[in-house]
Amino acid sequence: MASDRYTDRELMVTTAAREIEDGDTAFVGMRLPLIAFQVAVSTHAPDAMAVYESGVVRDSPADGFIHTMCDLPNLDRAVATTDMIDIMSRLQRGDIDVGFLGGAEVDRYGNLNTTRVNGEGEDIRLPGSGGACDIACMAERTVLLMPHEPRRFAEEVTYVTSPGYADDGNGRNNHPAPGGGPSALVTSKATFGFDERGELYLRSVHPGADVTDVLAAFPWEVRTAEDVGEGVVETTPEPTDEELELVRTFDPDGFWT
Amino acid sequence: MAASREPLDVAVSRIDAGSTVAAGLALEHSIPFAVGHELLRQGVNDLSVIGPISDLLFDQLIGDGAVSEVRAAWVGNVSAGTGYRFRDAVESGEVTVENHSNFSIALALEAGAMGVPYLPTRSLLGSDIFEQSDQFVETADPFEGEQIALVPAIEPDWAIVHAQRASPHGDVHLWGNTGIVEPAVGAAENVLVTAEEIVDPDVIKSDPSRVAITREQVTSVVECPFGAHPSPVAGHYNRDNEYYLRYNRQTETESGFEDWASKWVYGVADRDEYATLVDADLEITSPTVAAEVQYGQ
Structure with missing residues (x-):
């Protein structure tokens, strides 16, 4: 570990989060990106959206830790829970900014x-x-x-x-x-x-x-x-205090980070 | 024609050895584990399993020797990564794999559901999923000339779906993300639905926009509470993540898998007895209640 303030994976999450620009539609998969999107939309990219291939569409962090895109906190208060053909069609017609x-x-x-x-x-x-x-x-x-x-x-x-x-x-x-x-x-x-x-x-x-x-x-x-x-x-850039607090809110036991 | 409402063991006995079976269609959500375990108890083997990602279910079927072919985009354990029984079976040649992407398996089933021989996509080209397979075809779009890939239809013998509720006739309410449930149900010759509860038909008819499957597509409908554990079911229970982690640790070896199966599959008579073995708090503590929807005339 390079720092006693954060783990390597916490830095990877905050660095990945900064790759999401405000207004982007991001295609989020398994593991660290599940946390990175939530950090991005809570900081510099409040107008970002996330889509998940299971059919979930979100504009906000999940209220509770998520191991997978289909954990109930990720479905709860989603913008939409749709299906894969819908999400993949958005991708195929060029509507996804970053994956x-x-x-x-x-x-x-x-x-x-x-x-x-x-x-x-x-x-x-x-x-x-x-x-x-x-x-x-x-x-x-x-x-x-x-x-x-x-x-x-x-x-x-x-x-x-x-x-x-x-x-x-x-x-x-x-x-x-x-x-x-x-x-x-x-x-x-x-x-x-x-x-x-x-x-x-x-x-x-x-x-x-x-x-x-x-x-x-x-x-x-x-x-x-x-x-x-x-x-x-x-x-x-190192994670800011705000970013680190968010990572630890979204992944309280450090399961992914 | 209405579905047959029947117990789980009767419904599963309709699935013959050698069948092609699509399952795990809503990805990590609402995976029909109860059906998988009953398939193992009944010794149904030589299955060709079809799905997008499979979070544990295919690994369990493979570990017990029930599978000869996998047609999927991803097989493993989403909490822990590797599905050891899948990995060993592929490396030893015990099962063959037709590699897909999530979109190619979705399109193959969608083509089946639409009754067309194939669907085109702008995915796949440039990957070894395309290059190292003889199932897909590259062609020029006859209208604009762009190079595209064609994905041939898949029409499984069975699609298996776990849902929140169904009528005794086999009309099904399903909510939360649905992955490729709809195309798989449309493409399949037979559909087996397990539901957390069987409800009066009036409940289903009160909200027709929530109906994902209608009776003429369904062969069997089974009341099967807790039928998707350890996967989550919206409105019913959370993911049992510790179970996924324990399974990962326990099934690295074949003998470890046998120990797992002897407890969770062969050590119980049915799903009710299975539920008594689960020691985890998966309760939804603060449910979101959807706003009332009105229809009318």
Whole structure:
């Protein structure tokens, strides 16, 4: 843990929350994004909306802790409880501004794998896509969240569950997926962006993390904000007291954070 | 034609070995676990299970050897991640998996419900869900020319739904998010509905906008209180998250799974006895009561 004031995952949640802009419609899935949306709509993005593939539509935090999108506090006082075809149709016609995705593996173009990985010569089966492939293909932008572990950063992912950018330097221009592609990768040590070619670059390191150490986890030479003309590598802002209090209100036992 | 109102064991005995069964259709909400456990008690096997995400239910059916094929977008434990019985069965080749995204399984069932052979989507292309499968087709939209993927219809033998209330005829009130209940019910040859309570038909007819399923689609309707535990049911009980976490710890090994099944599936005669084993406070303490709705003439 980099700080005695907050955990790595609390910082990931507040960093992810800041990727939601006021007025956005966000596609929220499992785990940390469940908390991140609630923080965003309680702070800088009061006019944000959340949709969940189960059919839930919300404009406010849940009154009670939620383990999943279908926990009753997330259904209670929702804007609507509808169905998957409705929510996925909003995504398909381009109405979703930002979607959140996790992954067991990511490559330099933001392709994500949650289906199967190879460990010591044997295939290991993972749960699969859920709605991740759909969000990756069709959201205007996506934010990827994962722990900062070398085994997760791959030259080539074992299976492309959720497409990122093409490897031809043209990003999504010649790519069959209609959405905008990944805009950020938030790990437990740093935040990355994707340049106009669709390649990952280091945007900021979290407080206490070291640039060399952060980049050493990757099997390729990761470029930095300086390298791609996007300013300098900054330090990720720490969670504010207000944000931390909100995270601990929405996740009182630290189940997710 | 009205559904047959009958006990759970009679309803489940209609499901043959080798059937294709869609279940867990409202995602983490209102999962028909009581039906799953009765399928295991009756030894129904060689099932092809169909669903969007499956939060424990498919893992339990797979762990007990009832499944030969999975057609789904995600199988695991939403509280804890891995479904160990699914993972082991896939890695050993005991079950085959047709990988979907949530939208592709929704569209496959929607096509079935609409009576059309396929539906197009702008999802899937560029993923290995598309590339490493022969089930989908890429084509040019004949009107505008854009490349799109076609998802073929799925018409399951059975769709299984747990709802809040139903009439004895099989007309069903279901509220809270519904995931892909509607397309699956429309696509399926037979529908088995379990409900927290069977109510007078006048209750259902007092609020027709809340009806999700009508009787001519339903083969069997069963009163089955607590039929979705440990998943939550709006208006009835909360998610039993500790149960999901304990299941995850207990079923990492095959023998651990057998211990679990011997208590929760084979150790009880029916759902009433199952309910006596649950020691968790899942009560809804401050229910939201919907504003009164009036119809009229």
